Amino acid sequence: MSKKNVEEQIVWDRHLPRKYLDNEIVWNDNDFMPNNAKKEYLHVFQACYVLYFRQICESDGFDIDIYPGVAKAAIYIPYLDFEKEADMFMELDNHVIHDYNNVETNV
Secondary structure, X not given: OOHHHHHHHHHHHHHOOOOOOOOOOOOOHHHHOOOOOOHHHHHHHHHHXXXXXXXXXXXXXXXXXXXXXXXXXXXXXXXOOOHHHHHHHHHHHHHHHHHHHHHOOOO
């Protein structure tokens, strides 16, 4: 294994939350490969997952702009098709804001 690959593996081991944030030590590299991806690109997906899991941890899964594709380890998938449900989302947003304003006394 080259020095660069060893350094990448150290970064991967240090940053990747164990078994998708549940602190299990064992995982399978195939879990991080999107469907039909080639094995020689594993290091690319590993780098992507480092950023992906960091964003999940920092935003509690709410704000993710790094998306590794359909894979077993991709536990949060951004919903990108908002146009079809725009009215429903607007109604839900208004309900949440109204509910929050009724509960909070210091708004």
